[in-house]
Amino acid sequence: MCKFKRILVALDGSDASKHAFEEALNFAKNEDIELMAISVIPPYKGLVSSLSIFGHVRDNIKKTYIKALEEAKMFAEENQMELKTFLEEGRPCEKVIEVAIKNNCDLIVTGRRGATSFEKILIGSTAAKIINDSPIDVLIIPRKTLLKIQKILVATDGSIPGNNAVKRTAKIAKVYGATLDVASVIQLPPESIIGEEELLGILREEISKQLEPVINEIEGLDLKPQVFIEKGEPYAVIVNIIKNLGATLLAIGADEETGKKLIGSVAQKIIANSPVPILVIKKNGD
Numbered sequence: 001m002c003k004f005k006r007i008l009v010a011l012d013g014s015d016a017s018k019h020a021f022e023e024a025l026n027f028a029k030n031e032d033i034e035l036m037a038i039s040v041i042p043p044y045k046g047l048v049s050s051l052s053i054f055g056h057v058r059d060n061i062k063k064t065y066i067k068a069l070e071e072a073k074m075f076a077e078e079n080q081m082e083l084k085t086f087l088e089e090g091r092p093c094e095k096v097i098e099v100a101i102k103n104n105c106d107l108i109v110t111g112r113r114g115a116t117s118f119e120k121i122l123i124g125s126t127a128a129k130i131i132n133d134s135p136i137d138v139l140i141i142p143r144k145t146l147l148k149i150q151k152i153l154v155a156t157d158g159s160i161p162g163n164n165a166v167k168r169t170a171k172i173a174k175v176y177g178a179t180l181d182v183a184s185v186i187q188l189p190p191e192s193i194i195g196e197e198e199l200l201g202i203l204r205e206e207i208s209k210q211l212e213p214v215i216n217e218i219e220g221l222d223l224k225p226q227v228f229i230e231k232g233e234p235y236a237v238i239v240n241i242i243k244n245l246g247a248t249l250l251a252i253g254a255d256e257e258t259g260k261k262l263i264g265s266v267a268q269k270i271i272a273n274s275p276v277p278i279l280v281i282k283k284n285g286d
Contacts, residue, residue: 002171006034008105010096010130011068013039016111016143021072023147023277024109024139029081031176036084037072038099039065040092093129100136108134112142112271131271131280138280140271147277148248149176155183155238155252155270158210165253165281166211170218170225172279178249180218181226182211183241185234187266204229235269242276251279 007028009021021037028035041062069085076083084103088095100108110127131138141147154169156162166182173180186203188196207229218225226245230237242250252267271278 002168003175004031004033004107006036006103006105007107007109008036008038008096008100008103009072009109010092010111010126011037011039011065011072012092012126013064013068014111014113016113017068018071018111019143020109020111020141022075023141023145025076025079025081025083027147027149029079034084035076035081036086036099036103036105037069038086038088038096039068040095041065041087041089042092043090092126093133096126096130097134097136100134105136107137107139109139109141112140128268135282137282140278140280142274142277145275145277146248149173149178150248151246152178152180152249152251153183153238153242153245153247154180155185155234155250156211156214157266158184158207159253162253163210163214165251166214167217168281168283169251169279170221170223172251173223174221179225180223181228181241181245181247182215182218183228183230183238184211185237186229186231187234188231200231234266235273238270239273239275242274247276249277249279250274251281253281 007024009017009024011017011021025035027033066087069087073083073085086099088099096108099105108130110130112127127140131140139147149172152169152173154166156166170180172178184207186200186207188199208227211227215225215227228241230241238250241247250270252270267280271280
């Protein structure tokens, strides 16, 4: 029930992807999960004056991705882990998802360079495109963070995809022996509103009603979640709750439709600023 069986890690030669791979390997080793790694040589779009120059540039680009897989293999061998690797050419997002699906992977892992830089480069980045387009759950591991499924915070906006993510995350928490807490954020316009407190009360009550059957289902798994319904800038509120709880993993939901809207959304800021790994739930079932 919601236990990961095959993980595919996307490597691009960066320190961020290397760190993500090392954390994924440690997790896979401890949980007896099959581990795979992929490195995708992207199309070279630069203008060159001759075929010989193009060939030289192409070879140098290719070496980076080959080296990333070689280093991953060495790290796996040092840790007595088997590692299946894939070297592909083409659009990284498409190839990563294609290989994940062909090999029946149930989790794709990617790195995150850092809160500030990631937010600036998220639009158009391979990581963002994978998050948007993958039908498989995606785990983003920021640099200098550890992957521990021990204390999970799941954020929901009260939508059907959001609440389905809460249910699936609860099953993940159960199978890995983790605790689970739930957060929902009310975002009001920055300008003051007449009767704001009354409006907040109404909204909190409405969200509580929406969450009630979900929480009941979670409690049926012998989990006892705290529920936070707070006002503010969503990413800032979520980050603050993570820090106060000492959460080790953040989960957010995205189905096929909402996932397409990730870039430029509230989810983008949450992913960019989370101080812990982020699990993007793309599936509703087990």
